[in-house]
Amino acid sequence: MFNVWKEKIHGEDVPLREKIFYLMLFMVLLSSILSFVAGVFRQDVAGLLLPMLIPVPIVIFSFWYTMRYRKVELPAVLVDIAIHFILIPLAFFTRGGADGGTAVWFILAILYVFLMFHGRLFYVMLTVTLLMIIGLYSMSYVHPEWVIGLADRAEVYTDSVVAVILAGIICGCLVKFQNRIYAEEKEITEQQKEEIEQLSRSRSAFFTNMSHEIRTPINTIIGLNEMTLRENISDEIAENSINIQNASKMLLVLINDILDMSKIESGKMQIVPVQYDTGNLFSDLVNLIWIRAYEKKLEFKIDISEDIPSTLFGDEVRIKQVLTNILTNAVKYTNEGSVTLSVQSEQMASNIVRLRISVSDTGIGIRKEDMENLFHSFKRVDEARNRGIEGTGLGLTISKQLVEMMGGKITVDSIYTKGTVFTVILDQKIVDGNPIGSIDFMLKKKSLSRSNYKQSFEAPDAKVLIVDDNEMNLLVACKLLRSTKVQVDTAASGKECLEKTRHKYYNVIFMDHMMPEMDGIETLKQLRVQEDGLCKDTPVIALTAHAMSGAEQLYIQNGFQGYLSKPISGTLLEAVLLKYLPKELVEYTADAEEVLEEQKTIRLISKKRKRSVTITTDCVCDLPEEWLHMYDIKNMYYYVYTDEGRFCDTKEISSDGLLQYIEQNGRMAHSKPASVSEYENFFANVLEESESVIHISMTSLVSEGYAQAVSAAKGFDNVTVIDSKHLSSAMGIMVLYAGKLAKEGKSKEEIIAQTEKLKERVSTSFIVPTPDNLYRNGKIKKHVKVMCEVLNLHPVIEIRQGRMGCACIETGNVKTAYKKYIRRKMRGRRKIDHRILFITYAGCSVKTLELIEKEVERYMKFEKVIFQPASATISSNCGLGAFGLLYLKKK
Structure with missing residues (x-):
């Protein structure tokens, strides 16, 4: 039972403020009991009754209420009122006033307010408590006869000592309790921090291992499938192999997205700015995307400003990753029409240019309700419609975070079923301010089926060692290098590698990192200091599935000459090998690279600058x-609706035509946006x-x-x-x-x-000579209309805080009402901005307009007075002969 109550009062789920309140209640209860005991010894009736009649019932109720409803405010206020505003004042006047020990309890009253209340309630209760204390002292000073003094000097000292001791104990218990709670919370926080750090380390290790373990089989699939495509096989088998290749690469993209997301969340993703060629960046993007557009029979339009600086400083890799993601999505979600890449620049400073890169498509678009989920992790919008489209939903999330890490901004504009525009804004440092001019996009040939493989070189006398603990990886690497005729040896461990290098010299060594017993880094260190080894100076390339952030720097720092991440392609493997083989061992065989121009797929467009x-x-x-x-x-x-049909305001119907129609036929007309x-x-x-x-x-x-x-x-x-x-x-x-x-x-x-600030300075009002249109449009009741006609009243409609209402009513004939309205509006001419006045009217005659202008000039001269016919929408509500004085007020 004790443990159950302890958990309810002092458990981990109980808020700190609630725990303090329970302690305060306990202290009040303890003080009441001690006061009762003291009253017994002193034979003091008040000391016996007051603790039992006021604090104890309130404490019991507060305990029950707080534990049942888990709310502190009401019982805290109740306790404050009962004890501080009833019990303490009674004790103050019956126990000697300022000379007794009750005054010490005022400190606890203030402390209670600081502990239990917050926000506006805190200031209210503190103010009331201080006023109560000042009031008690003031009353006892002005009316000393109200204070019942203590019997003798000994009782004064006794009462004071008891109050000081009790108040000190209560304050000490509160401090001790808070320190204990703080220590417990700190211990829990430290423990949670350690758990989070351990979880982060575990997750990093998990992703590292996952990267290695998943890339290894993908490397096998892609590598062996590439070997199949090199053979003389049937078209059906070739088609199957191409599909396998595409699916494998898609799987690799998904894995990279997950790894990138983990790096961003763990804070290990870094922006690495470098100097890059702007033309090459966009050429690479075009060469990457156009073939995908061609496969879907989409038109790929390019609009790249010729004024963009030729060389910039930024993270080219991440910029390319973001734009590739957006362009790929544009092609993916567009079934017909076109995809457009537009790039414009704006000089922000002498050495800063702002790139505005937009990708627009004519695809399926995005629903408005899905816009808020567009950049959320693992969240794909319009799932039912996009079920057949590959992806994890991470690409845009990663892109947005990368853009923000580079100090940029990404926005999206879309109409559902009609298309989407993504815009990326990035500021880049200028290295070479010369404009790129017209980019000649040379599209690299990529066969839509399979192409005949031909190795880029042959080196029959070259010796290569491949070190990997996975047999399939060794098999793939050997087969990919088979056509180059190099002499390939393999080693299944670091120990076997060291053994082979003692007896044979190798021109290049490819070495896996994560191997049992002796990993690649340790193997390389021992290789470099091997006393009887033949390969101390041989270039060693890290060939590994470890593709986490900073991997390349890790290998270079540990002595590797290069780095290749799995899965690898035969072309890339040959290129790296060619870089480190002695030139005298190499015989070049590859043909010159072909280029392909696809005018049907890609089109350069030149639009005027936005x-x-x-x-x-x-x-x-x-x-x-x-x-x-x-x-x-x-x-x-806006649309104007009449019995004759719907008309487009200002284009298909004029104000005069509408008013004439209404007056002649006595019919209604209303407008809608x-x-x-x-x-x-x-x-x-x-x-x-x-x-x-x-x-x-x-x-x-x-x-x-x-x-x-x-x-x-x-x-x-x-x-x-x-x-x-x-x-x-x-x-x-x-x-x-x-x-x-x-x-x-x-x-x-x-x-x-600036426009928002202008709202308060604009004045909008109209005088309506006849209430007919207001009645027809439901703005006024019939009896109001009749009263206006009988009494010759003319309402003045005014806009205040966005609301339209009747500001006043002018009397007399129409001409008199016009003059009264103008005089009323021009009365505060000192506050009117005299630069411009709009006299906006509905169906007023030339004579009436001349009267209005003359009357306005009597009171104030404006630099410009514009007579503007009201639109049909405004006229349909105001009616014939209405006009308004519309202007700005001075600041």
Whole structure:
């Protein structure tokens, strides 16, 4: 029973704060018992009753509540109120006030607050506790008659000593308890840290062994299969062998992904920047990918800027790995159409260039709900549709982390069923700033079936020793070198290797690393100091399945001349051997390399340089057409619905035409934004010419356009949607401001920040001369409409914090109401920015516009006054004769 209670109160699963609370309850209970005992000795009725009536029941309830519900806040507050605000004040006034020992308990009251509360509740309880203490002292000072003094000096000393001892013991127990808990937590933390480190070491060892053990059989499969393809075999057998070769290489890619992921997670993946040739990098990528596109009958388009510096400094291997992964995925998930590789550059500093590399395809695309899982480990999106496509789901995760390790960024824009664009942005140091110019892509010939093998050289007098404890690896290596006619010996262990080198000289030695008894490194060390050995200076190449991070550096540091990871190909093995064989032993036989131009598969395209940022908006922004063209602002349409059908606002129907239709027929018309899919296509088309898009939408509290745009933007990393909190030309003012910043070359982040700040400065209001359209569109009730007509009332509609409401009502005839509205808006002219004013109207006559302009000039001169017809969407809600004064307020 004791152990059960101990586990409930002091178990590992019990939070520290809860443990401290239990200790505090125990101390309160112990103090109550001691106070009761002291009351018995002193024959003090208050000392007997107070501990039993207040603390004990509360402590028992708190124990029960906390253990049942595992919540501390309520009982902690209850204990604080009962003891600190009832028991201690009573004890203070009945036990001598400031002269008694009760004052010592105030320290415990403050300590309790610090231990048990946090956040806002802590500050509240601390403030109340301090005020309680100050209040008690103040009352006892002002009204000393309220304090019941102690009987004599001896009782004062006794009470004070008891209070000091009890308070000291309680504080000491708390400190001791916290130290004990800290020591236990530290011990557990150290133990867990050791377990994690042990797990990390075990995992590293596991992956190292896995790399070795899996690569060994793959090496056998690929190597022997290559030997089969070299023979004069039937087409059916050749087809089977090619499929085996492709499957083996796919398996190798999967294994490499898993190993790379383990290196990244363990922190052992390193970025190694080197100087590299930019043209060669992209040539290698094209040569690697085009054949895969050709096999699927896809068009491979290339758009590489000629201004990119020719030599850069960065991790070429990792850049190539990332782009190969993305390009391979593009081909993999595209069944028809094309894949496009586009590379642009931007000079960021005198020695820094920003590469913007995008890979677009016309493939299956990515659903919006799958976008958040796109870069998650082992997570493949749209599993049902992609079931037949190989992969672990690690490639993009690895790519994203590699790009971030290089200080870059990777984004994705996609429309489901229509295609995807991946964009990688990397900053690289410039070594040679001369532009690469036009790259002549020489596509290396790769037979789509099998090709006749021909060795690259022959060396019948050369002697080679291959050391490996696996018989199949020895068999594969021997067969791969058979056509070169070199003399090959094998050794199954380090000991056998040393024995053979005592009696025979070898021109080159290939040696496995992980061998029993004596591994490759130890064998090499003994080989170099072998007294009677003949191969002390012979080049030794590490031929191993150990392909973890830093493997090549490991072997070079330990004296190996080279490094080959399994599985190996005959071509690579011959190339390394050729590098270290004496030239006089070699006879060259390979033909000159052939090249293949496939105009049907690869096409160089030249597109104009993309803009950095494009501003888009809805057609209800009510801006002059020439201004939209000036800042290259793209418009998304709204639809206007009438009894005659659906019309595209500003393109298929005008404001005047719609108002005339409504007035003549007395019919309704309403507007709706485009669908999500239409917004998706709109954004995708803009992104073909721009690197990113900022879309400024009408206030979300009036129209669904913002929600539709936001939903569409979920499929794009490079589309940002801003709720303007306004409509009509007021929204247009924000659009113009953002367009001006974009034209000046401001960054996307800066444009968004500046546009967001502008919201509070824009003023949006309209006066509506007749309530008919407001009633037809459900904005007002029928009795309100009737009242406005009878009393000749004209509502003024205003946008505040994105909400549309009636700001005021002007009275009198229409002309008088117009003047009152203008006077009211111009009243605060000192706060109005005088640079521009939009007078946006719906169906106003020329005479009415002249009246409005003249009335505005009476109060304020603007540098520009723009008379702008409202869009059909705005007009359908405001009605004939409505107009608004839309402007900026001063900062």
